[in-house]
Amino acid sequence: METGNNHTKTIHNIVDEAYNASSTLLYHLSIQIGLNEFSYCILDLKNNKFLILKSYQYDKIFNWTQLANAIENTIKTDEMLKSKYKSVSVLLEHNQFTIIPAPLFDNNNQKDYLKFNADFEQNQSFGNDILKSIEAHNVFVIPNVVEKLIFNYFGANKITHHTSALIESFIKSTKNSNEKQLFVNVHVSSFDFVLIEGNKLICCNSFHVHSKEDFIYYLLFACEQFKLNPEKIKLVVSGDIEKSSDKYTDLYKYLRNVSLIGRNNASHHSYKFDEIPEHFYYNLLNHYSA
Known part of the structure; x- marks a missing residue:
């Protein structure tokens, strides 16, 4: 359904009757921001129960300033986003990140770490997530317009990169296994490739895709680079992918x-x-507990 203007689409709008607008100071708000999407969920902290999940997609978004303007319009029209919450957490989705082992990390060199594999404006901010499970730091770009938007409307000053939450969650799920395991988290126009062996991160990368052919090509290419046998490697899929989709059919065609x-x-x-399927919004719904 279209909402607000012709460039904003509501993807999911899940509201439990138990949600109480006068009790939001007992709730936690989790937000996820991508270049063409904005999602959030609300957790009742007293009962440890998710009550709300809403997701919006925007078209004709080509930069972070346009996205920030689109999100601001959404905030102004969504009554739940005008409330005050006990706590707020924010996930930022993009591929401008790099992971540095803790012994090699220097807080003064964050810009230098990123300049080799990320294009960014000189006045951008930087985030640094501590990945306790692998003793590393995830350094990433924070667009100033997004940082300002989040602070002004939600008072949140901690933004986490989406791959940090994925890594911590996936490592936790494989801690009792020494086998290599591949996780793929799917977005509207990209996917995350996370390869884990026991409690060690082998690879974490994000690929931008324009078609289902791109999706399977980059996935198989990455598997080849790490000498993963498509017949044997265990692949666990999360995110925005329908079981009836061509993407999922191709997965089963090439990986068993x-x-x-x-x-x-x-x-x-x-x-x-x-x-909604259980694998949808996996990262958003796990962010608070991770």
């Missing part, structure tokens, strides 16, 4: 051991969440 990730049982979910 494919499964969809389930929801984290660290929190409860409203029965309304049954409207």
Whole structure:
């Protein structure tokens, strides 16, 4: 359904009847921002239960300033985003990040770490997530317009890169195994490739894709680079991918051991969440517990 203007589309709008607008100071708000999307969920902290999930997509967005303007319009028209919450966390999705082992990390060199594999404006800010599970730092770009927007409307001054939450969650799920395991987290126009062996991160990369052919090409190319046997490697899929889609059909065509990730049982979910597959919004719904 279209909402606000012709360039904003509501993808999901899940609202539990238990949501109480006068009790939002007992709730946690989790936000996820990508270059053409904005999603959020609301967790009732007292009952440890997710009550709300909303997702918007924007077209004709070509830079972060346009995205910030689109999100601001969404905030102004979505009553739930005007409330005050006990706490707010923010995930930022993009491929301008790099992971540095803790012994080699120097806080003064964040810009230098990124300049080799990321294009960014000189006046951008930088984030630094500590990845305790692998003793490393995830250094990433924070567009100033996004940082200002989040602070002005939500008072949040901590923005986490989306791959940090993925890595911590996936490492936790494989800690009792020494086998290599591949995780693919799918977005509208990109996907994350996370390869783990036991409690070690082998690779984390994000690929921008324009078509389903791009998706399977880059995935198989990455598998080839790490000498992964498509017949044997265990692939766990999360994110924006329908089981009936061509993307998922291609996965089964080229890789034999494919499964969809389930929801984290660290929190409860409203029965309304049954409207969407369990692997949708995996990162957003796991961010708080991770």
